Amino acid sequence: MKTPTIKQDMLVMLIFSVVILTMPLWLEPLGANYPDLLQKFAIFGIFAVGYNILFGLTGYLSFGHAAFLGIGSYTAVWSLKLLTMNILPALLFSVLMSGLFALLIGFITLRRSGIYFSILTLAFAQMFYNLAYSVLTPITNGETGLQLARDDARVIDRLFSEAGEGLPSTDFFGLAMSGYSGFYICAVLLIIAFFISQRIFHSPFGTKLRAIKSNQTRMKYTGYSTRPYLLTAFVISGMYAGLAGGLMAATDPLAGAERMQWTASGEVVLMTILGGVGTLIGPLLGVGIIKYFENIFSALNEQALHQAFAFMPDWLANIMVFLTSPFVGEGWHLTLGALFVLIVVFLPGGIMQGIDLIKKRFSSPSKNSKTEHTSSEARLEKAPENGQ
Amino acid sequence: MDAIFLQILNGLDKGGAYALIALGLTLVFGTLGVVNFAHGALFMLGAFCSVSFYKLLTLSKQVKDESITFFDAFKEQPYLEIWFGDYGTTIIDLAVPLSILFAIPVMLLIGLIMERGLIRHFYKRTHAEQILVTFGLAIVLQEVIKSFFGANPIPMPAPEIVSGSAPIGVLFGLGESVVYPWWRLIYLLFSGVVIAGVFAFLNMTTYGMVVRAGMMDRETVGLLGIDVERRFTVVFGLAAVVTGLAGVMYAPILPPDYHMGMDFLVLSFVVVVVGGMGSLGGAVAAGFLLGILQSFASMNEVKSIIPGIDQIIIYLVAVVILLVRPRGLLGRKGVMED
Numbered sequence: 001m002k003t004p005t006i007k008q009d010m011l012v013m014l015i016f017s018v019v020i021l022t023m024p025l026w027l028e029p030l031g032a033n034y035p036d037l038l039q040k041f042a043i044f045g046i047f048a049v050g051y052n053i054l055f056g057l058t059g060y061l062s063f064g065h066a067a068f069l070g071i072g073s074y075t076a077v078w079s080l081k082l083l084t085m086n087i088l089p090a091l092l093f094s095v096l097m098s099g100l101f102a103l104l105i106g107f108i109t110l111r112r113s114g115i116y117f118s119i120l121t122l123a124f125a126q127m128f129y130n131l132a133y134s135v136l137t138p139i140t141n142g143e144t145g146l147q148l149a150r151d152d153a154r155v156i157d158r159l160f161s162e163a164g165e166g167l168p169s170t171d172f173f174g175l176a177m178s179g180y181s182g183f184y185i186c187a188v189l190l191i192i193a194f195f196i197s198q199r200i201f202h203s204p205f206g207t208k209l210r211a212i213k214s215n216q217t218r219m220k221y222t223g224y225s226t227r228p229y230l231l232t233a234f235v236i237s238g239m240y241a242g243l244a245g246g247l248m249a250a251t252d253p254l255a256g257a258e259r260m261q262w263t264a265s266g267e268v269v270l271m272t273i274l275g276g277v278g279t280l281i282g283p284l285l286g287v288g289i290i291k292y293f294e295n296i297f298s299a300l301n302e303q304a305l306h307q308a309f310a311f312m313p314d315w316l317a318n319i320m321v322f323l324t325s326p327f328v329g330e331g332w333h334l335t336l337g338a339l340f341v342l343i344v345v346f347l348p349g350g351i352m353q354g355i356d357l358i359k360k361r362f363s364s365p366s367k368n369s370k371t372e373h374t375s376s377e378a379r380l381e382k383a384p385e386n387g388q
Numbered sequence: 389m390d391a392i393f394l395q396i397l398n399g400l401d402k403g404g405a406y407a408l409i410a411l412g413l414t415l416v417f418g419t420l421g422v423v424n425f426a427h428g429a430l431f432m433l434g435a436f437c438s439v440s441f442y443k444l445l446t447l448s449k450q451v452k453d454e455s456i457t458f459f460d461a462f463k464e465q466p467y468l469e470i471w472f473g474d475y476g477t478t479i480i481d482l483a484v485p486l487s488i489l490f491a492i493p494v495m496l497l498i499g500l501i502m503e504r505g506l507i508r509h510f511y512k513r514t515h516a517e518q519i520l521v522t523f524g525l526a527i528v529l530q531e532v533i534k535s536f537f538g539a540n541p542i543p544m545p546a547p548e549i550v551s552g553s554a555p556i557g558v559l560f561g562l563g564e565s566v567v568y569p570w571w572r573l574i575y576l577l578f579s580g581v582v583i584a585g586v587f588a589f590l591n592m593t594t595y596g597m598v599v600r601a602g603m604m605d606r607e608t609v610g611l612l613g614i615d616v617e618r619r620f621t622v623v624f625g626l627a628a629v630v631t632g633l634a635g636v637m638y639a640p641i642l643p644p645d646y647h648m649g650m651d652f653l654v655l656s657f658v659v660v661v662v663g664g665m666g667s668l669g670g671a672v673a674a675g676f677l678l679g680i681l682q683s684f685a686s687m688n689e690v691k692s693i694i695p696g697i698d699q700i701i702i703y704l705v706a707v708v709i710l711l712v713r714p715r716g717l718l719g720r721k722g723v724m725e726d
Contacts, residue, residue, distance in 0.1 A: 115515050124707070126700075130700055134696050
């Protein structure tokens with residue numbers, strides 16, 4: 001694989017930054033430019049980009065990343081409660097804390113690979129989830145979730161001002177974390193996160209991680225001890241998840257244990273796969289599509305469907321509504337599941353593979369059937385052996 | 389002493405469910421080499437087999453309520469009662485055990501469709517991709533059930549004759565006060581019978597022998613002119629039936645809801661991994677072992693020493709076992725080694 005030059009990378013970064021920062025503008029026609037959703041895009045984007053560093057590069061399928069998300073959230077809320085409503089320390093602490101936990105969990109789970117690794121990470125995440133609900137209630141506030149209160153200590157804030165009336169809101173040196181300014185803070189963090197992930201992808205370290213994915217045994221015979229590399233990747237992606245969790249708490253200061261449930265880990269896997277595992281931009285595409293359609297689809301109901309099909313004759317519209325109504329609103333997850341199956345069956349490389357296929361088809365129409373074959377074949381070849 | 393005895397029963401009971409689900413999972417894994425995350429959904433489908441069978445039996449018609457005379461009152465009366473009188477009532481009462489008969493063909497069919505339609509395209513793909521596609525399938529199945537039966541748990545009655553508690557203590561000389569629900573005892577017995585049946589099928593029939601041979605060395609069996617694929621499809625169907633039956637009989641214990649499969653899936657994977665990937669005996673042993681450990685951990689005496697242990701004991705055991713015995717309790721050499 002040819003590594004792009006620094007110049008090309010910088011160009012990509014520039015375009016990327018512009019695209020992300022202008023999101024409120026170009027998402028307007030899609031009706032998705034309200035701050036809440038935009039913040040979600042950015043936060044889950046950070047989560048997925050980080051997850052991709054582990055899963056995309058090393059092929060280690062972790063089913064427990066939601067735990068780091070939860071740890072990040074709890075840490076951030078505690079920082080908001082005890083120190084200050086400024087999000088900077090909250091984010092720093094959540095990244096540090098989830099990094100620490102990732103180090104601990106990674107140290108244990110990375111002794112195994114393949115399905116065992118998946119189960120081990122899953123087991124740890126479930127442990128955290130169950131504990132957050134039961135014994136750790138003093139820290140996590142159990143089912144209610146950890147919330148801010150007016151009479152929290154907030155030591156640093158108290159140095160400068162008295163406690164005001166009502167609940168204070170989170171800010172970043174005066175910039176409010178709600179509304180568009182909140183989105184821009186998340187977006188800048190996403191750009192930084194993306195930049196770091198791009199550097200990792202194109203660094204010798206990233207190449208080594210890819211080598212682990214394609215053939216760990218050979219990597220070991222070459223004289224590399226693979227575990228430190230894996231652990232580093234695991235910790236980095238855990239820290240990304242912590243940052244995402246911290247941001248979630250910063251935009252909406254409430255941390256609940258359901259954030260740690262294993263379905264939440266499943267969601268990030270899904271986003272990464274949908275976009276394209278191991279590609280830089282893929283996971284972000286996945287996040288965008290899933291979060292966008294989640295919002296749109298789950299808001300639809302039968303009435304909206306009737307309106308959408310109003311141009312058809314009545315009987316046809318009724319049939320269409322009958323056919324599509326299980327897939328929208330409450331049934332959005334059904335769409336998601338079906339989409340997921342279809343993607344894995346037909347396009348295991350995700351949307352990025354689809355784009356590649358289309359590109360190839362246009363550039364050399366004579367070879368299209370062949371290229372399609374080889375690219376899917378190549379993916380299979382790349383499959384991690386995980387043999388030792 | 390009484391408490392310990394009851395906890396052992398509790399554990400065996402829970403373990404029975406774990407063992408059945410894990411047995412199905414291991415069958416699929418050992419034969420097809422597929423990591424099936426939709427397995428929990430099969431358990432859930434089994435439970436909903438009994439729900440839908442019960443609904444079928446109690447299809448009712450509005451009839452005039454004769455007991456109320458001063459105005460026209462209507463009540464629902466199941467057709468079965470109208471047609472067969474008291475026999476009909478008995479049949480409805482026995483809905484859960486009878487739905488076993490209903491569930492076997494249904495689950496077999498679901499299993500075969502799943503294997504032929506989707507899973508077989510994934511034999512040669514990576515485990516990660518198998519996990520992902522079956523995870524997606526599980527979501528789909530779950531949501532379909534949700535759209536038909538709603539999101540709330542549906543309580544299922546056990547047959548009236550066994551709805552009470554059994555004075556089990558007398559049998560073991562522990563006194564009258566030690567009682568245990570009949571249905572749970574039946575479940576334990578039932579899981580034992582099913583497990584024995586599966587093992588008998590695999591160990592005592594020629595068909596089972598071929599399947600076992602195929603598990604050991606698929607290629608050689610194929611070279612001998614046996615259509616291994618077809619047998620494995622049947623095994624997948626069998627696994628679906630076993631898991632489904634576990635769900636059917638579990639319905640009176642835990643009111644089925646659409647996400648019960650996911651809850652059990654994680655546990656059953658842990659059970660399989662602890663028992664050793666691909667080892668049938670290991671799956672059963674680990675199922676009962678973890679069931680018992682879990683019920684002991686939820687005793688108040690234990691909880692007061694280590695708070696929260698009941699929530700994490702299974703996962704903790706899994707982590708420890710995977711780290712000190714990489715192959716699980718009874719794992720074979722060469723199966724999913726890494």
